[in-house]
Amino acid sequence: MIEMRPAPEVAVLQTRPTLLLCRTLSFIRGPMFHQLDLMRVVFKQTRLGKAAFFFFKSPPRTMLGLRSLAQTPQLLIQRCCRQLHTTAANLANTVPHPKWTASSLRTGLIARKRGMTAMWDDNGARVPITVLQLENCQVTANIVTLRPDRSEYHAVQIGASDRPSRTTTAQMKGHFRKARVPPKYVVREFPVTPDAHIPVGTTLSAVHFVPGQYVDVTANSIGKGFQGVMKRWNFRGLRASHGVSVSHRSAGATGAHQDPGRVWPGKKMAGRLGGKRITMQNLTVMRVDTDLDLIFVKGAVPGADDAHVLVRDAKKRLVTLAQAHQAVGAYEKVLPKGVDDLPFPAGTKEMAQHLPTVIEARSKRVTSPFVPRE
Amino acid sequence: MNSRLFKLVTRLASSKAGSVEYPFSKNALLPVPLAVPSDRADALRKGRGLMYFLQQNLPEPKKRQWLQTLFSRQHPQRLLPGSVLTVTLEHAPGVFSGVLMSVRRRGPDTSFVLRNVVQRTGVEMQFFVNSPHLKDIRVIQRAGGGPGKEGRRQRRAKLFFLRDSPSKMTAISAGLRG
Numbered sequence: 001m002i003e004m005r006p007a008p009e010v011a012v013l014q015t016r017p018t019l020l021l022c023r024t025l026s027f028i029r030g031p032m033f034h035q036l037d038l039m040r041v042v043f044k045q046t047r048l049g050k051a052a053f054f055f056f057k058s059p060p061r062t063m064l065g066l067r068s069l070a071q072t073p074q075l076l077i078q079r080c081c082r083q084l085h086t087t088a089a090n091l092a093n094t095v096p097h098p099k100w101t102a103s104s105l106r107t108g109l110i111a112r113k114r115g116m117t118a119m120w121d122d123n124g125a126r127v128p129i130t131v132l133q134l135e136n137c138q139v140t141a142n143i144v145t146l147r148p149d150r151s152e153y154h155a156v157q158i159g160a161s162d163r164p165s166r167t168t169t170a171q172m173k174g175h176f177r178k179a180r181v182p183p184k185y186v187v188r189e190f191p192v193t194p195d196a197h198i199p200v201g202t203t204l205s206a207v208h209f210v211p212g213q214y215v216d217v218t219a220n221s222i223g224k225g226f227q228g229v230m231k232r233w234n235f236r237g238l239r240a241s242h243g244v245s246v247s248h249r250s251a252g253a254t255g256a257h258q259d260p261g262r263v264w265p266g267k268k269m270a271g272r273l274g275g276k277r278i279t280m281q282n283l284t285v286m287r288v289d290t291d292l293d294l295i296f297v298k299g300a301v302p303g304a305d306d307a308h309v310l311v312r313d314a315k316k317r318l319v320t321l322a323q324a325h326q327a328v329g330a331y332e333k334v335l336p337k338g339v340d341d342l343p344f345p346a347g348t349k350e351m352a353q354h355l356p357t358v359i360e361a362r363s364k365r366v367t368s369p370f371v372p373r374e
Numbered sequence: 375m376n377s378r379l380f381k382l383v384t385r386l387a388s389s390k391a392g393s394v395e396y397p398f399s400k401n402a403l404l405p406v407p408l409a410v411p412s413d414r415a416d417a418l419r420k421g422r423g424l425m426y427f428l429q430q431n432l433p434e435p436k437k438r439q440w441l442q443t444l445f446s447r448q449h450p451q452r453l454l455p456g457s458v459l460t461v462t463l464e465h466a467p468g469v470f471s472g473v474l475m476s477v478r479r480r481g482p483d484t485s486f487v488l489r490n491v492v493q494r495t496g497v498e499m500q501f502f503v504n505s506p507h508l509k510d511i512r513v514i515q516r517a518g519g520g521p522g523k524e525g526r527r528q529r530r531a532k533l534f535f536l537r538d539s540p541s542k543m544t545a546i547s548a549g550l551r552g
Contacts (some may be wrong), residue, residue: 115425118483119432122403124507126462131428133421210398291410292418306421341398357407359396370465370507 049313074317098195100327100344102334106189107310107346109137109161109204113219113303119286119296121363124370127286130301132217132309134293135161139206139346140187141164155191156198156303159184161307186308196345203264206293207287208347211361212338214314216281219303223275233268278302282317287360313342337364408432433504440503442513444511445477445484453477456517456528456546459488460499468506470499471514473546489536491543515526 028240100106111132119129141157158315165173169185176183179200194235198204209215229235229251239266251270255263280301287296306372315321318336325333335342338361343351396402408416408431418424433441443451453459453474460471472488475498485502501508518527536543 112421114421117425117428117432117481118502118504120502120504120506124505125503127506133419133423133424135420192487211402212399244544289408291407292424299447338399338401340400356396356404358405359399360403361399362401362403 003366007145009298029252040213046284069217098344100342102315102322102332104195104344105191105194106196106208106313106344107156107158107192107198107204108310109208110186110188111137111159111309111311112137112161113301113305113307113309114294115305121286123363123368124177124244125363125365127298128300129286129296129298130217130283132295132297132301134206134295136182136184138179138181138184139200139202140176140181140184141189141197141200143189144194153191154193154194154197155174155189157187157189158204159187161185169259188310190310191300192345198346198348202346203349205290205347205349205352206288206295207352207355207359208289209295209311210339210342211285211288211359212364213285213336213342214282214317215285215297216279216312216314217283217297217309218277218279218312219301219307219309221274221276221278221302222269222304224273227273228270229268232270232273233371235268275304282314284364285361287358291356291357338362396460432482437504440511441484442479445479445486445503446477453486453513454494454527455516455531455533456513459511460512460514461488461499461508462512463501464507464509472497472499473533473536473543474517475534489533489543491540496537496540496543 005072065249111134114131114133116128119127121127123317137158137160139156140159143153143155143157145153147153148250155192159176159179163183163185165183168176172187181201190325224231228249230237230249235251238244238247238252240248251268254269280299283294283301284298286292289296297311301309323333381416396404409430411428414427418427430438443449444453444526446452455474455476458471459474459475459485460469462469470488472490475487477486478484483502484502484504485500487498487500489496489498491497536546
C-alpha cells in the first residue's frame with residue numbers, strides 16, 4: 001500500500017544530496033484533454049533519508065526554483081521539468097499532441113470479465129471471444145518515485161467499479177476525494193514511461209485498445225480447492241486394473257532410494273489448485289464498443305464471470321517487438337498488422353466521442369481459409 | 375477481385391454517416407452499432423443483462439430470425455431432430471442435405487449437425503447458424519409432421535445412434551430421394 005501524505009503548502013528544502021525535489025508538473029494539453037487539473041506528484045519516502053513532500057497548487061516561486069534547480073539531479077530536471085506550465089490559460093495549444101513511440105509504455109485498464117461468446121471475422125472464420133467491460137475506469141493518481149539507485153519509477157494508478165461511500169474506509173475516501181473521483185472497489189497501478197502520465201480524474205474508455213493489437217490479460221484464476229496430482233500436474237496416474245489397489249489416481253513414487261534419501265523440495269504433489277494471479281499473453285483485441293465500453297478479446301481469460309481483470313499492451317508481441325523493430329529500423333513492423341497507431345497517453349471518454357461507436361478488426365490472414373490453395 | 379471490391383464497398387457503406395474516421399487503424403471494419411434501448415442503457419453499462427443482450431443483438435437480423443424460430447427451444451416452428459434439411463453454403467460443398475442429428479444451442483454460437491450418406495460413405499457436417507457462409511436453410515421434411523414411420527417424432531435430442539444403424543438412416547431420409 002503506497003503511503004499518501006498530503007504535503008504542506010510551503011516547500012521545505014534540505015541541502016542533502018538525497019533530497020527529492022518535486023515540482024508541479026502540468027502535462028501536455030493537446031486537443032484531447034479538457035481537464036484543467038494540475039497533476040499531483042506523490043513521492044514515496046525513500047530509505048536513504050528524509051524526503052520533503054511538495055504539493056504546489058500555485059505557480060512555483062522563481063527564487064525557490066533557481067535555488068532548487070542547482071541541487072536537483074539532472075535527469076529529474078530534464079524529464080520532469082520539460083513542460084512547465086503554470087495555469088491552463090498559458091497552455092493553449094503551444095505543445096503538440098503526444099504520440100505513441102516504440103519506447104513508450106502506456107497504462108493498462110481494469111475491466112470486468114462478463115462472459116464468452118463467438119464472432120465471425122471478415123473471412124468467415126469463427127473466433128471465440130471473451131467480453132470485457134469497463135466500469136467507470138478512472139485515473140486516481142500518478143506515481144513518480146526514486147529507487148535507491150536513483151532511477152525513476154513512473155506509474156499510473158487506476159480505479160474501477162464505483163463503490164458505495166458508506167462501505168469505503170475513511171482512508172480510501174480521502175484518497176478518492178483528492179483525485180476527485182467516486183470511491184472505487186479496485187485500485188491498481190500500471191508502470192509506464194514518464195511521457196505516458198494522464199491527468200488525475202480522467203475517465204478511460206474502451207477506445208484505449210485498437211482492434212488488431214495484442215494484449216495481456218491478468219486476473220485471479222478460478223479456485224479449484226485441494227486437487228490431486230492428475231488434475232494439478234497432469235500426472236498419468238496408475239492402471240485401472242491388473243492388480244492396482246486403491247491408488248489409481250495417486251502420484252506413485254516420490255523419489256529415489258537411500259541417495260538422496262529424501263524428497264526433493266518442490267516435488268509435485270497434491271495441493272491447492274487455482275486462485276492465483278495468472279496472465280494470458282498475446283490475446284488479440286477483435287472488437288471495441290464505446291457505447292457499452294466493451295472490449296472483445298480473442299480466446300479465454302482467467303477468472304470467473306464479473307471478476308476484475310487487468311488489460312495491458314502485450315509485453316512480448318507489442319512492447320518488446322516494437323522496441324526491437326524500431327532499433328533495427330523496420331518501421332513497418334513496429335506495430336502489429338492492421339494497427340497504425342495507439343491512443344497516447346490513453347484512450348479517454350472525450351476521445352471516444354469523436355470516434356466511431358464500434359470498431360472491428362479484420363482477419364490477420366491475407367487469404368480466406370475456406371478457399372483451397374492451388 | 376470481385377470479393378475484394380465488395381469488401382471495400384461494404385466497408386465504406388458501413389462507416390458512420392458524416393465520414394468519421396478511425397485514425398488508429400486504416401483498414402478496420404466499422405460495423406453498425408448495437409441498438410441499445412435507452413431504458414436499459416444504465417443497467418447494461420453496469421453489466422446487468424449484458425450477455426443476454428449481446429446474444430440477442432450481435433447476430434444479423436436474418437440470423438436472429440433463424441435463432442428465434444428454427445433453433446429455439448419452445449417455438450412451434452422449431453426444427454426437431456430427425457428433420458431433413460438442405461443447407462446452402464458459400465464455400466464447398468455449396469449445398470448439403472442431411473438428417474438433423476443434433477442442435478447445440480449457445481446463443482450466437484448455436485450450431486447443428488446434419489448427417490447424410492454420400493457415395494456409400496456416411497458424412498456429417500456441423501454448421502454454425504451465425505456463420506456468414508451459411509446462406510440458406512430449407513426444410514425438406516419436418517420431423518413430428520406426417521403419419522407413419524418417417525414423420526414420427528424422435529424420442530431423443532441427439533440422434534447419434536444413426537451412426538450405427540444405416541437402416542434407420544434410410545428410413546428417415548427416404549423422402550430425399552423421392
